[in-house]
Amino acid sequence: MNTRTGVATVASTDAAREARVAAALALFTPSERAQLLTLRRSLHAHPELSGQERGTQARLVAALAHHGITDVRVIADTGLVATITGTRAGAPVIALRGDMDALPITEETGLPFASQSPGVMHACGHDMHASWAVAAALLLKRNPSEGDVRVILQPAEEVGEGAKSVLASGVLDDVHVIFGGHVDWRFAVGEVVATAGPLAASTDTFEVTFHGRGGHGARPHDTIDPVIGLGAFIMGVQTLVSRRLDPGLPGVVTVGVVQGGNASNVIAELAHCAGTIRATTPESRALLCNGVQALADGVAATHALRAEVQIREGTPPLVNTARAAAWAQAAARRLLGDDSLKTLATANMGGEDFACYTERMEGCFLRVGTWREGRSRSGVHTPRFDPDEDALFVAGALLAECARTASAAR
Ligand code: NI
Numbered sequence: 001m002n003t004r005t006g007v008a009t010v011a012s013t014d015a016a017r018e019a020r021v022a023a024a025l026a027l028f029t030p031s032e033r034a035q036l037l038t039l040r041r042s043l044h045a046h047p048e049l050s051g052q053e054r055g056t057q058a059r060l061v062a063a064l065a066h067h068g069i070t071d072v073r074v075i076a077d078t079g080l081v082a083t084i085t086g087t088r089a090g091a092p093v094i095a096l097r098g099d100m101d102a103l104p105i106t107e108e109t110g111l112p113f114a115s116q117s118p119g120v121m122h123a124c125g126h127d128m129h130a131s132w133a134v135a136a137a138l139l140l141k142r143n144p145s146e147g148d149v150r151v152i153l154q155p156a157e158e159v160g161e162g163a164k165s166v167l168a169s170g171v172l173d174d175v176h177v178i179f180g181g182h183v184d185w186r187f188a189v190g191e192v193v194a195t196a197g198p199l200a201a202s203t204d205t206f207e208v209t210f211h212g213r214g215g216h217g218a219r220p221h222d223t224i225d226p227v228i229g230l231g232a233f234i235m236g237v238q239t240l241v242s243r244r245l246d247p248g249l250p251g252v253v254t255v256g257v258v259q260g261g262n263a264s265n266v267i268a269e270l271a272h273c274a275g276t277i278r279a280t281t282p283e284s285r286a287l288l289c290n291g292v293q294a295l296a297d298g299v300a301a302t303h304a305l306r307a308e309v310q311i312r313e314g315t316p317p318l319v320n321t322a323r324a325a326a327w328a329q330a331a332a333r334r335l336l337g338d339d340s341l342k343t344l345a346t347a348n349m350g351g352e353d354f355a356c357y358t359e360r361m362e363g364c365f366l367r368v369g370t371w372r373e374g375r376s377r378s379g380v381h382t383p384r385f386d387p388d389e390d391a392l393f394v395a396g397a398l399l400a401e402c403a404r405t406a407s408a409a410r
Contacts, residue, residue: 098133135396
């Protein structure tokens, strides 16, 4: 590409995107924008860990009330559901979800509204997510969708428990489609990922303990050495992804903990390891989980050990359904233009408990760009994460439009 033309094209694309972002911001009054920023910054300054979001809950109740949204109920202990009544009885009910919890990270942004809670930080942008859910609620209050909208403010996403509690509350039983989103610094403000198919990985964990018979380090023949079994297991478990999984499907098996013995001249009684298993389809998830179990049993048999295996179910793979993704794409095109839709360059192997919803109902989880020229490229879960706040209004407007589009679909 000719460099001069290339620069001009990029500049005009950027200008067009900024114009779309400005139009999305203009859906809010200046006072609404100021209130939403105040909300986001107060959540950011007072982050709370998973399951402890009581102050966050109170701030969100007050913010919703400020915008005239009073049909609000407590769910999942520290969460909330706000209902915005639709214009047509019997129209499909839509849910929008924003999570609320923070991470055990010490903030280093130096922002004026940085965390006032030592060791706790909104480093995953859930302060943005909760605030943009309120933003969507106030737009839907002013310009409702056909069906009722349940705005879910969900606690405990980081520990993979919140979505399960929300589902158990029954508040989603009559919901047809659910939408949610996550900040993403790899995309510019005004850019969105709303693709059908896998968007995040499953997050199961395993613990394997090999029991042997300990003894003197100089007399291995009198013992059954569990460290040998553990070594064979750690090497063998890597072949699940390299030899058993279809190379076209992403997967990860990581051993993150290894423990065995405590003296150089003693053969241990037992040796232990723990790790995480990531997969993007239910089938590959089952293959890897079953593989860990089978390999541990096989290694134990080979080395005359006893294997104790625990596989703890985490969140399932997040798979966006085709119809919900199509509605989200239509909403993004209308609001932000055709150029706004992006795709992930590679599979995302992180977990997201929104997957518990899409396992039960139609849904689409969006990635929402938060980067702007001149901003730091510090990603989520880092002490310097600092998203551009305009993304709050873009996502609020987009989620409201997703709800309108899905509930009007025939
Ligand atoms: Ni997150």
